Amino acid sequence: MSWIRNSFAMIGLLAALLIYVNADGGDALVEYRGMFAPTVENTRTAPSEAPEGMVWIPGGEFSMGLADPRALPQGGGEAMVDARPIHRVVVDGFWMTKTTVTNAQFAEFVEATGYLTVAERPLDPADFPGIPEHLLVPGAMVFANPESVRGLNNYQQWWRWVEGAQWRHPLGPESSIEGMEDYPVVQVAWEDAVAYAEWLGGRLPTEAEWEFAARGGLTGMPYPWGEELTPNGEWQANIWQGEFPVKNTAADGFEGLAPVAVFAANGYGLYDMAGNVWEWCADWYHPRAYAMRIADGDPVVNPQGPDFSFDPSEPGTPKRSTRGGSFLCTDQYCTRYMVGTRGRSEPNSGALHTGFRIVRDAE
Numbered sequence: 001m002s003w004i005r006n007s008f009a010m011i012g013l014l015a016a017l018l019i020y021v022n023a024d025g026g027d028a029l030v031e032y033r034g035m036f037a038p039t040v041e042n043t044r045t046a047p048s049e050a051p052e053g054m055v056w057i058p059g060g061e062f063s064m065g066l067a068d069p070r071a072l073p074q075g076g077g078e079a080m081v082d083a084r085p086i087h088r089v090v091v092d093g094f095w096m097t098k099t100t101v102t103n104a105q106f107a108e109f110v111e112a113t114g115y116l117t118v119a120e121r122p123l124d125p126a127d128f129p130g131i132p133e134h135l136l137v138p139g140a141m142v143f144a145n146p147e148s149v150r151g152l153n154n155y156q157q158w159w160r161w162v163e164g165a166q167w168r169h170p171l172g173p174e175s176s177i178e179g180m181e182d183y184p185v186v187q188v189a190w191e192d193a194v195a196y197a198e199w200l201g202g203r204l205p206t207e208a209e210w211e212f213a214a215r216g217g218l219t220g221m222p223y224p225w226g227e228e229l230t231p232n233g234e235w236q237a238n239i240w241q242g243e244f245p246v247k248n249t250a251a252d253g254f255e256g257l258a259p260v261a262v263f264a265a266n267g268y269g270l271y272d273m274a275g276n277v278w279e280w281c282a283d284w285y286h287p288r289a290y291a292m293r294i295a296d297g298d299p300v301v302n303p304q305g306p307d308f309s310f311d312p313s314e315p316g317t318p319k320r321s322t323r324g325g326s327f328l329c330t331d332q333y334c335t336r337y338m339v340g341t342r343g344r345s346e347p348n349s350g351a352l353h354t355g356f357r358i359v360r361d362a363e
């Protein structure tokens, strides 16, 4: 009865393969986590009653950065070298908004101050030498919903500049934010975010503060909620499912942006520290920021980022750091909802997938 023997052999082989795959995923996580030393929170409790909408982040010493995630299940295809070396960082405690700033909150700011965002202002020809003046129209970057793409190397296949796109009209002049009061404000440039923060007596978080907060007190976890992308098969953040950027199954419930705080908060009570929108940070982006600052040893105390920016993919364009990934990130592309990963963006332009939250120093 060779077919029976063969069937048993096949079942045995499959079982061995499954055990191997599981063991491999588990070992990869153990190895990954082994690169991080424990997070040690400061013992100072919240110094006062929480400002509205904010939570106290205790600060402390933690391992900042991330190990190469590619061996992890759904760890993506990028080594994320700009988030190494993993190094010890100390941050003081601070207040942080539980959510990214919403359209309703930003509208209050604009109403009170008359502030005009970068995307609403005429462009200065001096900033764009060689570009004909009739092309210098205010606008912002909008996801293009392409039907097909050639590879994932050129993001211009799925982004386009849309005249008249701005925070009140995030997809272009015909679009509106009516009914989207609880959605994150988007199409805001870095200086718009800074202006909002200053209006409330706050500031943008440094990358170190943002990452400490995103980890929610955990040590060396790939995600703000723990070790798996979808524990019990449930999505924990608004990212992309399907085939990026042409097929969006919206398995997490959201094809585009989601309102803030629809997924569970992390250990510090912060929502959406992964996915939905990228969040502006205070730091200039530099891929070797960590190597440069540990030259004098670690821990590094309250790092503010480098004094200048460098992005090897666009060397002439200074960038500010962004964190958290967006609804357009998947394990096929970007994967920067993994905690510890880093992003960057041109500070003088807004995008459909970029917002911010603010922090405030303790009194």
Ligand SMILES: [Ca+2]
Pocket: 238, 239, 240, 241, 250, 251, 252, 253, 254, 255, 256, 327
């Ligand atoms: Ca989604």
